[in-house]
Amino acid sequence: MNETIVIVGLGLIGGSIAKALRGAGSCRVLGMDLDEDVLLDAISCGAIAEKAGVEDLKSADLVYLCLYPKEALEFAQKYGPLLKEGCVLTDTCGVKAEICAGLSSLQGTGKYVFVGGHPMAGKEHSGFAASDGGLFAGASYIVTPCGAPDWAVEKVLSYARRMGFGKFVTTTPERHDRAIAFTSQTPHVLACAYVMSPRCPEHHGFSAGSYRDVSRVADINSALWTRLFLMNRGALVEELDELTRNLGLFRDAVAAGDEPALRSLLEKARAIKTTQG
Amino acid sequence: MNETIVIVGLGLIGGSIAKALRGAGSCRVLGMDLDEDVLLDAISCGAIAEKAGVEDLKSADLVYLCLYPKEALEFAQKYGPLLKEGCVLTDTCGVKAEICAGLSSLQGTGKYVFVGGHPMAGKEHSGFAASDGGLFAGASYIVTPCGAPDWAVEKVLSYARRMGFGKFVTTTPERHDRAIAFTSQTPHVLACAYVMSPRCPEHHGFSAGSYRDVSRVADINSALWTRLFLMNRGALVEELDELTRNLGLFRDAVAAGDEPALRSLLEKARAIKTTQG
Numbered sequence: 103m104n105e106t107i108v109i110v111g112l113g114l115i116g117g118s119i120a121k122a123l124r125g126a127g128s129c130r131v132l133g134m135d136l137d138e139d140v141l142l143d144a145i146s147c148g149a150i151a152e153k154a155g156v157e158d159l160k161s162a163d164l165v166y167l168c169l170y171p172k173e174a175l176e177f178a179q180k181y182g183p184l185l186k187e188g189c190v191l192t193d194t195c196g197v198k199a200e201i202c203a204g205l206s207s208l209q210g211t212g213k214y215v216f217v218g219g220h221p222m223a224g225k226e227h228s229g230f231a232a233s234d235g236g237l238f239a240g241a242s243y244i245v246t247p248c249g250a251p252d253w254a255v256e257k258v259l260s261y262a263r264r265m266g267f268g269k270f271v272t273t274t275p276e277r278h279d280r281a282i283a284f285t286s287q288t289p290h291v292l293a294c295a296y297v298m299s300p301r302c303p304e305h306h307g308f309s310a311g312s313y314r315d316v317s318r319v320a321d322i323n324s325a326l327w328t329r330l331f332l333m334n335r336g337a338l339v340e341e342l343d344e345l346t347r348n349l350g351l352f353r354d355a356v357a358a359g360d361e362p363a364l365r366s367l368l369e370k371a372r373a374i375k376t377t378q379g
Numbered sequence: 380m381n382e383t384i385v386i387v388g389l390g391l392i393g394g395s396i397a398k399a400l401r402g403a404g405s406c407r408v409l410g411m412d413l414d415e416d417v418l419l420d421a422i423s424c425g426a427i428a429e430k431a432g433v434e435d436l437k438s439a440d441l442v443y444l445c446l447y448p449k450e451a452l453e454f455a456q457k458y459g460p461l462l463k464e465g466c467v468l469t470d471t472c473g474v475k476a477e478i479c480a481g482l483s484s485l486q487g488t489g490k491y492v493f494v495g496g497h498p499m500a501g502k503e504h505s506g507f508a509a510s511d512g513g514l515f516a517g518a519s520y521i522v523t524p525c526g527a528p529d530w531a532v533e534k535v536l537s538y539a540r541r542m543g544f545g546k547f548v549t550t551t552p553e554r555h556d557r558a559i560a561f562t563s564q565t566p567h568v569l570a571c572a573y574v575m576s577p578r579c580p581e582h583h584g585f586s587a588g589s590y591r592d593v594s595r596v597a598d599i600n601s602a603l604w605t606r607l608f609l610m611n612r613g614a615l616v617e618e619l620d621e622l623t624r625n626l627g628l629f630r631d632a633v634a635a636g637d638e639p640a641l642r643s644l645l646e647k648a649r650a651i652k653t654t655q656g
Contacts, residue, residue: 222585222586222587223587224587224588241587242584242585242586242587244584244585269584270584271584271585278585280578281578281581281582281585282585283578284576284578284579284581284582284585284590285578285582285585285586285587285589285590286585286586286587286589286590288573288576288593289573289589289590289592289593290589291626291629291630291633292569292573292593292626293648293652294625294629294644294645294648294649295622295625295626295628295629295648296565296566296569296622296625297648297651297652297655298621298625298647298648298651299561299565299618299621299622299625300621301557301558301560301561301562301618302561302651302655303651303654303655304558304561305558305561305562305655306655306656307519307521307546307547307548308499308519308521308548308555308558308559308561308562308563309499309519309562309563310499310500310501310518310519310562310563311501311595312562312563312566312567312596313561313562313563313566315566315592315593315595315596316565316566316569316592316593317652318588318592319589319592320648320649320651320652321649321652321653322645322648322649322652324642324645324646324649325642327645328638328641328642328645331633331641332633332636332638332641335633335634335636338633339630339633339634341576341578342626342629342630342633343630344575344576344577345572345573345576345626346623346626346627346630348572348573348575348576349568349569349572349619349622349623349626350623351572352568352571352572352619353568353616353619353620353623356568356608356609356612356615356616356619357612357616359609359612361605361609364605364608364609365601365602365605367571368571368599368601368604368605369601370571370575371570371571371572371574371575371597371599372571372597372598372599372601374574374575374579374580374597375570375574375594375597375598375599376598377580378574378579378580378582378583379583
């Protein structure tokens with residue numbers, strides 16, 4: 103089939119997609135990035151065949167927007183009308199309702215098909231230098247079709263399989279955002295709130311796996327996550343309130359020295375964890 | 380030197396100590412456990428040379444109490460008077476102030492020397508079957524001497540080195556307990572409170588490293604941790620209140636859509652994490 107794929111934005115995710123597709127064969131992967139050094143790096147390590155220009159966009163079969171949300175919308179507004187009929191435009195934004203609404207409505211200005219996407223993988227570090235072709239091994243690829251035809255959704259999923267993803271979920275932007283507020287955004291807020299304890303600087307020698315695991319993502323990309331959190335305000339606030347309420351149950355049982363209540367809370371949590379994994 | 384070591388309680392920690400000392404040579408490791416099957420398992424896999432009896436306690440050079448706090452105190456009360464002069468009795472309890480006060484005062488009833496200890500390693504699973512000679516590789520071994528002479532503290536640390544521990548901290552029970560409330564107890568409460576969200580059962584397909592890391596220790600030994608939490612009420616409640624306050628700062632910035640405030644909180648957290656590790 104020899105399709106042409108253009109990856110817009112060669113940061114951690116765009117770079118990792120390029121590298122993961124390197125071994126996939128039967129497609130030509132081109133890249134766009136504002137940073138010329140990144141483009142040279144990507145070419146020299148073989149992640150992309152070459153830099154994509156406007157003509158390449160016109161002939162692309164699949165375009166990945168690996169940009170911050172606002173920039174992704176601006177790109178689609180400017181270059182969407184150039185994409186050919188049958189081209190699939192997909193994004194990689196971690197919050198879907200707002201960006202899917204924007205990209206779905208922009209779709210009318212072009213002939214392409216939009217399929218929302220969220221490759222669920224990450225790292226504490228960002229940028230092309232941190233990208234890794236093995237980042238997606240076994241991870242979950244979520245698509246929000248937003249009315250796209252099956253063949254377009256299948257094209258996105260088929261490349262996700264080639265990149266090494268192991269789980270595939272099709273859902274609505276709203277369900278995605280509620281789930282992600284719990285699975286991803288809350289742990290990021292938690293990590294940041296946790297390390298703010300005055301005891302944090304004294305953790306050396308007193309910490310093991312628990313400290314490392316909870317604090318890991320506190321080394322956060324603040325620009326990106328500020329936007330992601332604010333794009334999902336309602337669901338995130340609900341989740342943080344839920345967590346605060348539940349923390350309060352434990353706190354009160356400990357403060358009261360209420361052994362049966364505390365033990366029953368711990369047993370409830372254990373039952374959930376062993377059932378849900 | 381060929382010292383005799385008795386490990387009392389062959390659960391996760393006692394079993395791992397026995398296995399970790401197996402390759403250390405020049406010591407004879409004996410075990411005590413209420414469960415005869417565990418003793419047979421420990422002998423048949425070579426973790427202990429044989430079951431320890433009262434006569435072995437009398438000739439022991441080093442005794443590890445790998446029991447729950449209450450049982451550790453009961454054991455010291457009953458068998459402490461039998462231990463010989465120069466024997467070092469140490470424990471492995473995760474909260475130190477209460478048990479060190481108890482074991483220090485019991486010391487007067489015998490000729491042994493007490494050194495508080497906390498091998499900082501664990502697993503979600505308990506019991507001898509989960510024990511592992513490699514559990515301590517690179518981990519932190521904390522001692523609370525509570526007035527013990529240097530040679531006794533050095534004996535405990537020297538065996539910790541043989542077990543593969545990589546960091547060694549000497550501190551007071553009170554400083555230990557404040558640090559541990561932050562590094563270990565709070566993450567355990569957090570994991571339990573986190574999985575209580577009504578969104579938890581829907582995490583499949585939407586979760587990656589963040590969910591896994593924060594929820595990991597929710598598969599908790601409720602009997603053990605109830606006791607550990609209640610032995611450290613003051614410090615733990617202070618830490619949970621601190622965390623709740625800090626979570627509230629993020630929650631309010633998100634709810635208000637206050638981008639500068641949210642970004643500055645994230646940057647503050649990132650600076651702490653990158654400085655403190």
